Amino acid sequence: MPPVKRAARGVSDADDEDEDYRRGRERNNEAVRRSRNKAKQRTQETFTRVSKLKAENQILEDKVRILTQELEFHKKLFMELPSNAQDPRLEGIDLEKVFEDIPDNKDEKT
Amino acid sequence: MPPVKRAARGVSDADDEDEDYRRGRERNNEAVRRSRNKAKQRTQETFTRVSKLKAENQILEDKVRILTQELEFHKKLFMELPSNAQDPRLEGIDLEKVFEDIPDNKDEKT
DNA sequence: TTGTATTGCGCAATGA
DNA sequence: TTCATTGCGCAATACA
Numbered sequence: 001m002p003p004v005k006r007a008a009r010g011v012s013d014a015d016d017e018d019e020d021y022r023r024g025r026e027r028n029n030e031a032v033r034r035s036r037n038k039a040k041q042r043t044q045e046t047f048t049r050v051s052k053l054k055a056e057n058q059i060l061e062d063k064v065r066i067l068t069q070e071l072e073f074h075k076k077l078f079m080e081l082p083s084n085a086q087d088p089r090l091e092g093i094d095l096e097k098v099f100e101d102i103p104d105n106k107d108e109k110t
Numbered sequence: 111m112p113p114v115k116r117a118a119r120g121v122s123d124a125d126d127e128d129e130d131y132r133r134g135r136e137r138n139n140e141a142v143r144r145s146r147n148k149a150k151q152r153t154q155e156t157f158t159r160v161s162k163l164k165a166e167n168q169i170l171e172d173k174v175r176i177l178t179q180e181l182e183f184h185k186k187l188f189m190e191l192p193s194n195a196q197d198p199r200l201e202g203i204d205l206e207k208v209f210e211d212i213p214d215n216k217d218e219k220t
Numbered sequence: 221t222t223g224t225a226t227t228g229c230g231c232a233a234t235g236a
Numbered sequence: 237t238t239c240a241t242t243g244c245g246c247a248a249t250a251c252a
Contacts, residue, residue: 003247027224029245035225036243046156053163060170067177074184139230141239146228149241 003028 003024 024223025246028247031224032226032245035227039226043153043156046153046160050156050159050163053160053167057163057167057170060167060174064170064173064177067174067181071177071181071184074181074188078184078188135231137239138232142230142241145240145242 003021
């Protein structure tokens with residue numbers, strides 16, 4: 001453990017104890033320095049992390065927006081073609097239903 | 111500014127200067143306390159920020175994945191219907207081209 | 221027990 | 237002048 005005040009005992013002036021104490025204090029001061037640098041480092045990285053995440057987020061949001069538009073476009077295109085309404089394979093099928101949710105979209109929280 | 115060592119001058123014991131000094135030190139200590147609390151607060155918020163962003167990101171990634179699948183599905187569905195190949199309004203139109211990029215998807219960095 | 225790492229805290233210099 | 241911020245050392249204590 002870091003040095004303990006020699007004064008807490010019966011040592012008064014510069015002797016072995018004192019040197020040990022100083023030596024110990026010095027070591028601890030270095031440790032403190034190291035520790036604090038690490039902390040700053042981490043803090044800095046956290047900020048960087050936030051920036052990166054915000055950027056990624058922007059990109060993803062754009063993608064979602066664009067994909068949604070595209071999908072809408074395709075659905076309309078498909079639905080509006082009268083030929084589809086007559087395709088034998090779509091007999092009795094409710095296209096609205098089909099397009100609603102193909103995969104398992106089970107995530108809507110934002 | 112925070113008090114200055116009165117010892118730096120010719121004041122030895124408890125007098126006005128001393129009281130002012132103590133009073134000043136005390137004020138500063140409080141200020142330091144406030145400042146450090148704020149700092150911790152900010153740090154904490156930054157961590158929270160990261161968590162939230164990571165969560166949002168997950169959700170967005172899922173959405174992109176799902177939307178992409180859906181879109182693929184629709185494109186195939188559309189392309190595979192022979193009726194479309196005969197729809198008069200699609201005369202001379204390259205569907206592949208049409209589907210490629212409707213909006214302006216100008217973002218691919220991840 | 222010993223040594224390093226963290227953390228709260230006060231002092232003083234410096235910023236605003 | 238006052239309060240806020242920051243580098244730095246001390247000591248307690250958390251970890252190994």
